[in-house]
Amino acid sequence: MSDHAAGDHGHHDIHPPSHYVRIWGILLTLLLVSFIGPWFGHQIVTLVTAFGIAFVKAYLVIKHFMHLDVEKPIVHYFLVTSVVFMVLLFAGVSPDVMHHEGTNWSNMAAEAEIARALSAQEASGGEHGEHGAGAAEHKPAEHKPAEHKPAGGDH
Amino acid sequence: MAAFKPIATTRSATGVLTSKLAVWWLLASEVVIFGGVLCSYLMHRIAHPEWAAYAAHTNEWIGLTNTFVLLSSSLTAVLAHNAAEREDGPLAARWLLATVGGACLFLMIKSFEWYTEISHGYTISANGFWSFYYTAAGIHASHVIAGGLIMLWVANTARKNEELHRVENVGLYWHFVDIVWIFLFPLLYIAK
Numbered sequence: 001m002s003d004h005a006a007g008d009h010g011h012h013d014i015h016p017p018s019h020y021v022r023i024w025g026i027l028l029t030l031l032l033v034s035f036i037g038p039w040f041g042h043q044i045v046t047l048v049t050a051f052g053i054a055f056v057k058a059y060l061v062i063k064h065f066m067h068l069d070v071e072k073p074i075v076h077y078f079l080v081t082s083v084v085f086m087v088l089l090f091a092g093v094s095p096d097v098m099h100h101e102g103t104n105w106s107n108m109a110a111e112a113e114i115a116r117a118l119s120a121q122e123a124s125g126g127e128h129g130e131h132g133a134g135a136a137e138h139k140p141a142e143h144k145p146a147e148h149k150p151a152g153g154d155h
Numbered sequence: 156m157a158a159f160k161p162i163a164t165t166r167s168a169t170g171v172l173t174s175k176l177a178v179w180w181l182l183a184s185e186v187v188i189f190g191g192v193l194c195s196y197l198m199h200r201i202a203h204p205e206w207a208a209y210a211a212h213t214n215e216w217i218g219l220t221n222t223f224v225l226l227s228s229s230l231t232a233v234l235a236h237n238a239a240e241r242e243d244g245p246l247a248a249r250w251l252l253a254t255v256g257g258a259c260l261f262l263m264i265k266s267f268e269w270y271t272e273i274s275h276g277y278t279i280s281a282n283g284f285w286s287f288y289y290t291a292a293g294i295h296a297s298h299v300i301a302g303g304l305i306m307l308w309v310a311n312t313a314r315k316n317e318e319l320h321r322v323e324n325v326g327l328y329w330h331f332v333d334i335v336w337i338f339l340f341p342l343l344y345i346a347k
Contacts, residue, residue, distance in 0.1 A: 014237065014240050014241065015237070017234055017237055020230055020233050020234060020237065021230065023230075024226065024227065024229075024230040027226045028223065028226060031219070031222055031223065031226065034340075034341060034345060035215065035219050035345070037345070038345060038347065046345070046346065047346070050341035050345040050346050051341055051346075053341075054337050054338050054340070054341050057226075057337045058334045058337050058338070061229060061330050061333055061334055061337070062330075062334070064233075065229055065230075065232070065233040065326075065330045065333075066326075066327055066330045066331075071171065071179075072169065072170045072171050074169050074170070074171065074176070075171060075176070075179045078179050078180060078182075078183040079179070079182070079183055079186065081183065082183040082184065082186040082187050082190070083186060083190070085187050085190075086186060086187055086190030086191065086194060089187075089190070089191055089194060090194040090197075090198070093194075093195075093198065094194075094198050097195070097198040097199060097202055098198050098201055098202045099202070100202070110202070110203075113203075113205075113283075114203060114204065114205055117203075117205035117208075117282070118204065118205050121205060121208050
């Protein structure tokens with residue numbers, strides 16, 4: 001391209017437009033598969049068709065539309081670093097978020113909210129739980145900070 | 156072509172044009188932003204069994220339609236890049252305008268969806284699920300708006316066959332916005 005500086009990654013192999021239309025067709029097919037996955041009623045199938053296919057779709061977009069595979073290594077370093085930080089965040093925070101009780105603490109507000117919401121959903125009788133009006137009327141549980149257990153309690 | 160060109164459009168110390176490197180740098184930071192939001196949602200979704208019932212109220216048909224719109228707009232964005240590689244600025248501009256059309260359609264559908272949900276009482280303060288729903292989709296929608304505006308600006312220069320490298324740069328950003336939605340779709344609409 002005339003506007004590209006010398007020393008840029010160089011020109012991508014210029015594919016015909018039909019190549020991109022073909023990738024788009026594959027993406028739409030995968031989209032339909034991910035949409036109908038839950039119709040089978042199996043949790044594993046739903047997870048695979050929803051999230052497994054999401055990764056495949058993202059790979060296709062990154063490779064064929066963003067041309068990451070022909071980029072210089074520094075771009076890969078950028079992205080890998082950011083993904084590593086994201087994984088670190090998940091690894092560091094998830095033990096506190098995904099559990100409501102630890103050795104010296106318990107998140108009573110979260111436990112109370114789960115108990116309140118599940119009982120409200122059961123009382124409403126529907127498998128969809130609290131409906132719109134119910135959501136509007138919903139009185140949030142009082143948010144208490146995670147409370148510390150007395151020292152020497154559950155050690 | 157303008158006599159003066161910003162250094163970002165002419166310098167390439169790393170082997171990647173500086174302006175494009177800046178876009179990749181931006182996207183790397185966006186990975187952490189959206190990754191943080193999506194990871195937080197995932198953690199809470201697993202820890203809160205009651206969210207399954209809340210998630211059942213999202214409209215998967217609207218999610219499907221909006222995913223179709225964004226995937227299609229990614230196609231038009233890459234076709235704009237393809238035209239720019241062939242130094243056909245006017246065609247690149249037209250494909251970019253088609254992409255902006257996709258962005259507008261996405262936002263219109265999203266507005267209708269939010270209006271319906273809010274009118275049924277599913278507001279951002281209804282519970283934790285809806286807070287995440289509006290936060291994640293809202294941050295994403297703000298990126299769609301920003302992308303649409305930038306593409307309008309790039310299309311204006313591309314139609315004059317100027318600064319065609321910008322077509323690829325804005326395309327990279329747009330594909331990233333598409334990828335974020337590819338993950339939001341199953342999280343918010345499919346896994347119920």
